Structure formats: structure tokens, C-alpha cells
Amino acid sequence: MASIWNNGISLSIFGESHSAAIGVVIDNLPPGKKINMDRVISFMKRRQAKSDGTTTSRIEPDIPEIQSGLVNGVTTGTPLAFLIHNTNVRSQDYQNVQTTVRPGHADYTGNVRYQGANDIRGGGHFSGRLTACMAAAGAVCGQILEEYGVYVAAHLLSVYDIHCNSLDTMSLTKEKLAEIRALPFPVINEVKRLQIIDRINQARLAQNSVGGVVECAAIGMPAGIGSPIFDNLESIISSIIFSIPGVKGIEFGEGFHAAELMGSENNDSFYYDKNTVKTKTNRHGGILGGISSGMPINFRVAMKPTPSISLEQDTIDLAQKKEVRLGIVGRHDPCIAARAVPVVEACCNIALLSAIIKQKGI
Numbered sequence: 001m002a003s004i005w006n007n008g009i010s011l012s013i014f015g016e017s018h019s020a021a022i023g024v025v026i027d028n029l030p031p032g033k034k035i036n037m038d039r040v041i042s043f044m045k046r047r048q049a050k051s052d053g054t055t056t057s058r059i060e061p062d063i064p065e066i067q068s069g070l071v072n073g074v075t076t077g078t079p080l081a082f083l084i085h086n087t088n089v090r091s092q093d094y095q096n097v098q099t100t101v102r103p104g105h106a107d108y109t110g111n112v113r114y115q116g117a118n119d120i121r122g123g124g125h126f127s128g129r130l131t132a133c134m135a136a137a138g139a140v141c142g143q144i145l146e147e148y149g150v151y152v153a154a155h156l157l158s159v160y161d162i163h164c165n166s167l168d169t170m171s172l173t174k175e176k177l178a179e180i181r182a183l184p185f186p187v188i189n190e191v192k193r194l195q196i197i198d199r200i201n202q203a204r205l206a207q208n209s210v211g212g213v214v215e216c217a218a219i220g221m222p223a224g225i226g227s228p229i230f231d232n233l234e235s236i237i238s239s240i241i242f243s244i245p246g247v248k249g250i251e252f253g254e255g256f257h258a259a260e261l262m263g264s265e266n267n268d269s270f271y272y273d274k275n276t277v278k279t280k281t282n283r284h285g286g287i288l289g290g291i292s293s294g295m296p297i298n299f300r301v302a303m304k305p306t307p308s309i310s311l312e313q314d315t316i317d318l319a320q321k322k323e324v325r326l327g328i329v330g331r332h333d334p335c336i337a338a339r340a341v342p343v344v345e346a347c348c349n350i351a352l353l354s355a356i357i358k359q360k361g362i
Ligand SMILES: Cc1cc2nc3c(=O)[nH]c(=O)nc-3n(C[C@H](O)[C@H](O)[C@H](O)COP(=O)(O)O)c2cc1C
Pocket: 056, 104, 105, 106, 123, 126, 127, 128, 129, 131, 244, 245, 246, 247, 304, 306, 307, 308, 331, 332, 333, 336, 339, 340, 343
């Protein structure tokens, strides 16, 4: 079940970048939850391409059409299905890569896996386009999570060599997270924002691309959600995060840096805040033993630079079985990390709501 994620809530995603439409079926949502579709559409706008040179120039309305599962704006609890039309495809861009595989993209592996029948246009079923479905599902789950007092936001922490400051998870409030979600370009520091936009534009002008890191945080997650061994919260979050095309790594809390610390430096001391157990610091990123601790959840996601670049590279032509040079024409994101910010947040929403439902029931 390659395109189905099933972890309490289940998602089934279908479509290709250049098919008539893409879509998602979300099952096992709690019934009777009010969903504001204007907020779902605003969430999706955060992922939408822009005409400022920082994204692909393929701009589409990305309005999710409700097929089932919502009556008068309220979840029925039976499958909620959204259809999102592909309205701006330019399949001729892919004429010169029908058999010439793009370095870094899924053309070669897709060809082997699907015996040459894979649709390479716009990345086919491997495309970042499919993340519109994750955004739609995550927007719905985010609204339900708010009813449970859980609030999530993501931002762009770094692009190539420009690094912004990490979130101080100890001082996050739902208002601060809402401010982050409302940023027109998702960098929290104004000076760094301009430097990052500049770096993305430089990469584009050099016919190249850049990678980046997305940081995500959630507050209000109750303590005790998640189970050892395979149902641990880090596994649930990671499994959906790694479904985002272009993701190359994830780290929770102190992450890889924890490997350079002594136990005394990495441990977070417990204390009582009235009757609530808290930790004085949050290097564990809100998860211990795969179970939420009640402290803010915090993780970072590494996104690779966009594979499709117009700078010429070496590759092979599978039909002619020979080595060739390839410069890619078409409309591509010079930095997928920026557009992945709401997608990471959406996937976090889906994972957290799933984990809660799985354990506490609907
Ligand atoms: C929001 C988003 C937009 C993307 N845009 C592009 C793009 O314009 N061009 C491209 O080559 N790859 C783009 N990608 C990345 C590719 O889809 C991805 O690298 C490819 O499917 C191979 O998968 P992998 O990188 O996970 O191995 C995008 C990914 C995301 C999440």
C-alpha cells in the first residue's frame, strides 16, 4: 500500500503532477468536528508557488474540492476526500527527459521500480505537487488538534549557509505560533529573511538550487502519548515526515548535537510547576522513550537542494544506453525547503492527532 499512511488516522494520496487532479482520502477522523474551509485554503496558500522568483513559476489555485466526509462544515467521521485539480501543466518541458534520467530526481529509480511505465512529467507521483494533499489533510488535523489544546508551527531555520535562530521552545505560546504561521515568507528573523531570499535568488540565477532546514514545534501535547517500540512518537512523526519528497534527515530536540554532549549536559532536570511535571530545559524535544513528556515537541528536518537544475550535469540516456550531458528546462523551485515549511507542519499535525486518537480513542 505504497501511497497509504495508516497510523490511527489513515491517508491515501493519489495522482500525478500532470494528471487531471491529485487527491487525498482521510479516514478515521473524529466525527462531529467543525472544520473551517477558509482556514484550510489559507493553510494551503502557504505552500503555493509565488511569482517572486523564490519558487517554481507553476502557480495554481490549489482549492481542495470536498468530495465526501464533511456535511455543513462538520466531519462525519467517514472518509473525508479532497480533490485538487492540476490546472497549469506544461508537459512539453519533459520531452528531453523521457529517457534521460535527471540526477537527484526519482526518474531512474522510478523507471526500475515501474518497468519504465512511470510518469516522469512534473515528477509524476513522486512530485512535490502531491504535498498539496498533505497540506490539506494537515490543515484539517490542525484545527481538530486545537480543540485538544495542541498548537503547531514550522519555520525555515536555514538555507544553504544562512542560519536563523532556533525557536526557544520554553517560551512558546499559541499566539507566538500563530504569528509564525502567518509569516508571508517563513523566516522568523527579518534580516535573515532577506538574506535567505537573496540566497535562493542567487542560486536560481546561477541555474542551481539550495537546500535548507525546516524546524517545527508543538505545544500542548499531553504527557504519555506514544508507545514503545514501533509506535513511538518519534517513529510516527518520522514516518510521515520522510514521505515528503526531498527530506533527507530529521532530528528531535538536541538531535545529532546530543552525540557531542556528556549525560550531565544533555539531561533535562525535572521539577514540579505546582502539580505539573516539567523539565527545566528541553533538550529532549518533548519526547522520552518515544512517549510525549508534556514539554513542547521540537524537531528539525533537512531538505536537499532541488534536483532539477538547468546547470548541465552528467547523466545517462536509458534508451540509447549512453552517457549524456543534461541541463533541465522547465519550472522548478530553486529551494524546496521554503515551500516544505507548511508541509512539515501539516505532517506534524497529522502525526500528533493520529497518536492521540490511537491511544485515547476518537
Ligand atoms: C514542496 C516541494 C516542491 C518541490 N519542487 C521540486 C521541483 O520544482 N523540482 C524538482 O526537481 N524537485 C522538486 N521537489 C523535490 C522532488 O520531488 C524530490 O527530490 C524527488 O521526488 C526525489 O525524491 P527524494 O528527494 O526524496 O529522493 C519538491 C519537493 C517538495 C516537497
